[in-house]
Amino acid sequence: MSVFFFVIFPYVCLTTFVVGHLWRYRYDKFGWTTRSSQLYENRLLRIGSPLFHFGMLGVVGGHIIGLLVPESWTEAVGISEHGYHVVAVAGGLVAGLAALVGMVILIYRRRTVGPVFSATTVMDKVMYAFLAVVIVLGMWNTIAGSILTIGGEYNYREGVSVWYRSFLAFQPDASLMARAPLGFQLHALVAFGLFALWPFTRLVHVFSAPVGYLTRPYIVYRSRDDDQLGSHRDRRGWDRVS
Amino acid sequence: MKVMAQMAMVMNLDKCIGCHTCSVTCKQAWTNRSGTEYIWFNNVETRPGLGYPRTYEDQEKWKGGWELDKRGRMKLKAGGRLKNLMTIFSNPVLPSIGEYYEPWTYDYSTLTDAPAQEQTPVARPKSLISGKNMKIEWSANWDDDLGGSMATAHRDPMLKKIADKVKFEFEQTFMFYLPRICEHCLNPSCAASCPSGAIYKREEDGIVLVDQEKCRGWRKCVSGCPYKKIYFNHRTGKAEKCTFCFPRIEVGLPTVCAETCVGRLRYIGLMLYDADKVLAAASTTDDEGLVEAQRDVFLDPFDPEVMREAERAGIARDWVDAAQRSPIYALINTFRVALPLHPEYRTMPMVWYIPPLSPVVDVVAETGEDAEDTGNLFAAIDALRIPVEYLAELFTAGDVGPVDAVLKKLAAMRCYMRDINMGRDPDASIPAAVEMTEEQMYDMYRLLAIAKYDERYVIPPAHAELAHSLEELSTECSVSDYGGGQQDVFGEGSGTPTPVAVENFQMLQARQTSDSLAGPVNKAGRVNLLNWDGKGSPPGMFPPTGSDS
Ligand code: HEM
Ligand code: SF4
Numbered sequence: 001m002s003v004f005f006f007v008i009f010p011y012v013c014l015t016t017f018v019v020g021h022l023w024r025y026r027y028d029k030f031g032w033t034t035r036s037s038q039l040y041e042n043r044l045l046r047i048g049s050p051l052f053h054f055g056m057l058g059v060v061g062g063h064i065i066g067l068l069v070p071e072s073w074t075e076a077v078g079i080s081e082h083g084y085h086v087v088a089v090a091g092g093l094v095a096g097l098a099a100l101v102g103m104v105i106l107i108y109r110r111r112t113v114g115p116v117f118s119a120t121t122v123m124d125k126v127m128y129a130f131l132a133v134v135i136v137l138g139m140w141n142t143i144a145g146s147i148l149t150i151g152g153e154y155n156y157r158e159g160v161s162v163w164y165r166s167f168l169a170f171q172p173d174a175s176l177m178a179r180a181p182l183g184f185q186l187h188a189l190v191a192f193g194l195f196a197l198w199p200f201t202r203l204v205h206v207f208s209a210p211v212g213y214l215t216r217p218y219i220v221y222r223s224r225d226d227d228q229l230g231s232h233r234d235r236r237g238w239d240r241v242s
Numbered sequence: 243m244k245v246m247a248q249m250a251m252v253m254n255l256d257k258c259i260g261c262h263t264c265s266v267t268c269k270q271a272w273t274n275r276s277g278t279e280y281i282w283f284n285n286v287e288t289r290p291g292l293g294y295p296r297t298y299e300d301q302e303k304w305k306g307g308w309e310l311d312k313r314g315r316m317k318l319k320a321g322g323r324l325k326n327l328m329t330i331f332s333n334p335v336l337p338s339i340g341e342y343y344e345p346w347t348y349d350y351s352t353l354t355d356a357p358a359q360e361q362t363p364v365a366r367p368k369s370l371i372s373g374k375n376m377k378i379e380w381s382a383n384w385d386d387d388l389g390g391s392m393a394t395a396h397r398d399p400m401l402k403k404i405a406d407k408v409k410f411e412f413e414q415t416f417m418f419y420l421p422r423i424c425e426h427c428l429n430p431s432c433a434a435s436c437p438s439g440a441i442y443k444r445e446e447d448g449i450v451l452v453d454q455e456k457c458r459g460w461r462k463c464v465s466g467c468p469y470k471k472i473y474f475n476h477r478t479g480k481a482e483k484c485t486f487c488f489p490r491i492e493v494g495l496p497t498v499c500a501e502t503c504v505g506r507l508r509y510i511g512l513m514l515y516d517a518d519k520v521l522a523a524a525s526t527t528d529d530e531g532l533v534e535a536q537r538d539v540f541l542d543p544f545d546p547e548v549m550r551e552a553e554r555a556g557i558a559r560d561w562v563d564a565a566q567r568s569p570i571y572a573l574i575n576t577f578r579v580a581l582p583l584h585p586e587y588r589t590m591p592m593v594w595y596i597p598p599l600s601p602v603v604d605v606v607a608e609t610g611e612d613a614e615d616t617g618n619l620f621a622a623i624d625a626l627r628i629p630v631e632y633l634a635e636l637f638t639a640g641d642v643g644p645v646d647a648v649l650k651k652l653a654a655m656r657c658y659m660r661d662i663n664m665g666r667d668p669d670a671s672i673p674a675a676v677e678m679t680e681e682q683m684y685d686m687y688r689l690l691a692i693a694k695y696d697e698r699y700v701i702p703p704a705h706a707e708l709a710h711s712l713e714e715l716s717t718e719c720s721v722s723d724y725g726g727g728q729q730d731v732f733g734e735g736s737g738t739p740t741p742v743a744v745e746n747f748q749m750l751q752a753r754q755t756s757d758s759l760a761g762p763v764n765k766a767g768r769v770n771l772l773n774w775d776g777k778g779s780p781p782g783m784f785p786p787t788g789s790d791s
C-alpha cells in the first residue's frame with residue numbers, strides 16, 4: 001500500500017508534471033499565460049495577489065531548504081536542531097499565513113466578482129481546490145506538529161525530507177513516509193496531485209518567472225521572420241523560388 | 243553611425259473630420275474577436291477631451307514612458323527593473339476596464355421574440371464582460387464633438403496645464419480631432435517594460451510587435467506605454483497592439499486606417515535614422531528640446547555618406563530610394579510642419595502630426611474678417627494663445643515657438659495659394675515671411691492638398707529580391723481560398739487559416755491605380771477588409787443580387 005502511495009503515485013505525478021510541461025510548451029505557447037484578471041477588478045487583487053505570491057515564494061523557498069538540505073549539513077555548520085526549528089516554524093508561519101490569507105482573498109474575489117467569475121475555467125476551480133487543501137494541510141502540520149505537538153513531536157527532517165531526497169535520487173524508501181503522521185502523508189499526496197495538474201493550469205506561468213528581465217537590454221530588436229513573408233507559411237513540399 | 247529604417251506616418255489634422263472610419267475599418271480587420279471588444283488600435287479623440295482611456299496623458303497618475311533620473315539617465319517612469327518585477331503580482335498603475343469602457347451589446351432577441359404587447363419592447367444593453375445587464379456610462383468616444391464636455395473637459399490633463407488661463411466656456415471654445423495609433427517608437431517603453439522580452443522592434447522597418455507566443459500576460463507593457471496603445475486581451479490573456487498592418491506594408495500597401503481614411507490625411511513612408519543617437523536624443527535634459535533632438539536623429543537620405551552607410555547596414559537600394567521620396571521626410575525635416583505627439587514621454591514616437599490651423603481660421607472667420615489674409619491669420623495666431631498653447635502641450639512639451647511656426651506656414655500657404663487660385667499674381671513676400679521659397683511653398687501645397695496615392699504612400703515592398711515570392715503564387719493557394727472549388731469540410735473557419743492578404747500585390751496595385759470603382763471581375767471570392775481599398779463594395783461581401791448576372 002505505502003509503495004503505491006509513496007513510490008508509484010508520486011512518480012506518475014512527476015512524470016505527468018515533466019512531460020505535461022514539455023507537451024504544453026511545444027504545442028500551446030499561445031496558452032502559456034497568467035491570464036491576468038486585473039483588468040476586471042483591482043481593489044481585492046491589489047491586496048490578495050501580492051500577499052499570496054510573496055507568501056508562496058517564502059513557502060517554496062522554505063520547502064527547498066527543509067526538504068533538500070540534510071539535517072547533518074546544518075548541524076555541521078553549527079546550527080542546533082532547536083535553533084533551526086524555531087526559525088523554520090516562525091518563517092513558515094508568516095509565509096504560510098500570508099499565502100493562506102492571500103489565497104482566501106483571491107478565491108473570494110474569483111467567486112464574488114462577476115466578470116472574474118465568468119472568466120474562471122474548470123481547471124482554475126480544480127487548481128484552487130488542490131491548492132487550498134495543500135496549503136491548509138501544510139499549515140496544519142506546522143501548527144499541530146510543531147507548536148501544539150498534537151500526537152507527539154515529529155521531526156520531518158529525519159522522515160519526510162529523507163524520503164523526498166531518496167525519491168529524487170530514484171531510490172525511494174516508502175517506509176519513511178509510512179511512519180510519518182497522517183497530516184504529512186496527506187499534504188504530500190495532495191501536493192503531488194497538484195503537480196500532476198500543474199502543466200494543465202495557469203500555474204505554468206511560474207516557470208516563466210521573468211528573472212532574465214534584470215539583465216537583458218531594455219529594447220529588443222528582432223529580424224523579420226522571412227520564412228513567413230506575406231501571409232502564410234509555405235505549404236509543405238513547396239519551396240520558394242526567388 | 244548605424245543607419246536603420248523606420249516605417250512612419252504623418253497625419254494632417256486640419257483634414258480630419260472625425261468620422262471614425264479609420265477606427266472602424268481597423269477594428270473590422272484586427273480587433274473584432276472576443277476579448278478585444280474594448281480595444282481600438284486606432285481611435286479618434288475629440289480635443290479638448292479626456293481621451294481613451296480616460297486621462298491617459300496624466301503621467302503623474304499612470305506612470306507611462308520614460309523620465310530622467312537625478313543623474314540625467316533614462317529610467318522607466320514606473321520604476322527600475324527591480325521595482326517592475328516586485329510589482330508584477332498586482333500592477334499598481336494598470337487602467338481598469340472602466341477607464342477604457344465596459345463593452346456591451348444589446349439584447350436584440352427581445353425585439354423579435356417579444357409577444358404582442360402594449361408597450362414597445364426594448365433591447366437592453368448587456369455587458370460583454372460579465373454578461374449582465376448594464377448601465378452605459380462611458381465609452382471610447384463619450385465626449386465626441388465635445389458632447390458633455392462641460393462636465394468632463396476640465397479633467398483633460400492637457401487643458402489643466404494651461405487651466406489657470408482658461409475657463410472652459412462654450413463661447414471661447416475650440417475643437418479638433420486627434421486620430422491615434424501606436425507610435426512605433428524609436429525608444430519604446432512598452433518593450434522596455436515587458437518582463438518576458440516578448441515585445442520587439444523589427445530591425446528592417448521598426449514596426450513594434452508583440453510575440454504572441456512569448457507574451458506571458460504580465461500586463462506590464464499596458465502601463466509602460468504612455469500612449470496606452472497596448473491592450474490586454476482579456477480572453478487570451480495576452481497583450482495586443484497596432485501592427486502597423488505589417489502584412490500589408492510588407493507587400494507595399496498602406497495600413498488599413500490610412501487606406502480608408504476619408505480625409506486622405508495620412509502619409510506613410512520611410513525615415514532613415516541613426517540608431518546610435520537615439521538614446522542620447524531621448525535623454526535631452528529639457529523637455530522642450532526633445533522635438534529638435536529627435537529631428538537630429540533622422541538622417542538625410544540624399545547625403546552620400548548616409549547612403550553609403552545605409553548600404554553597409556544592409557538596407558536595399560530601393561529602400562533608400564523610397565526614403566528619398568518619403569513624404570514623411572519632407573513633412574518632418576524639409577518643410578518642418580509635422581510635430582511628434584507628446585515628445586516629453588521620451589519614447590521618440592514615429593507617428594507625427596501637422597497641427598490644425600482650423601481653430602484659428604474659425605475664430606477669424608467668425609469675426610467677419612478675411613480668414614485667408616496673412617495679416618489677419620498671423621495676428622490671430624499671436625492673439626489666440628489658448629488653442630496655440632493647448633497644441634503646444636500636445637506636440638512640443640509646451641513650447642509654443644514651433645507650433646507658432648507651423649501654424650504660420652500653414653496660414654501663409656493658405657493665403658499664397660488663394661492668390662494663385664484667384665488668378666492673381668502670387669505674392670513672394672508671403673513665403674518669405676515664413677522663411678520659405680515660392681517653390682517650396684508650392685511643393686508643400688501639392689503634398690498637403692493634392693498629392694496622389696503613390697505620393698502619400700511611398701512603401702517599398704519588404705525585399706525587392708523576395709517580392710516575387712511575396713505574391714500569393716497560384717501554386718500556393720488552394721482554389722478554396724478564393725471561394726471556388728470545394729468548401730472546407732467543417733464550414734467557415736475550419737481547415738488551414740485564410741491568408742491575411744488573399745490577393746496578390748500586383749492585382750491590388752492594378753485595382754488601386756485603376757479608374758473604375760468596381761473590383762476586377764476575374765477574381766471572385768472572399769475579400770476581407772484587410773485588403774479592401776475603399777472602392778466599391780468588396781466582392782463577396784454581399785450576396786449576389788441576381789440583376790447583374
Ligand atoms: C515566481 C514568480 C511568479 C510570478 C512572477 C507570478 C505572477 C503572477 C501574475 C502576474 C498573476 C496574474 C495576477 C492578475 O493580474 O490577475 C498571477 C496569478 C496567479 N498566480 Fe502567480 N506568479 C508567480 C508564482 C506563483 C506561484 C509559485 C504560485 C502558486 C503555486 C502562483 C499562483 C498563482 C495563482 C493561483 C494565480 C491566479 C490568481 C487569481 O487571479 O485568482 N504564482 N501570478
Ligand atoms: S506608442 Fe506603441 S511603440 Fe510606443 S511605447 Fe506605446 S505601444 Fe510601444
Ligand code: SF4
Nearest residue numbers: 268484486487497499
Ligand atoms: S496601422 Fe493597422 S493595426 Fe495600426 S491602427 Fe492602423 S489599421 Fe489598425
Ligand code: SF4
Nearest residue numbers: 258261262264503505
Ligand atoms: S478616417 Fe480620416 S478623417 Fe475620418 S476620423 Fe479617421 S483620420 Fe479622421
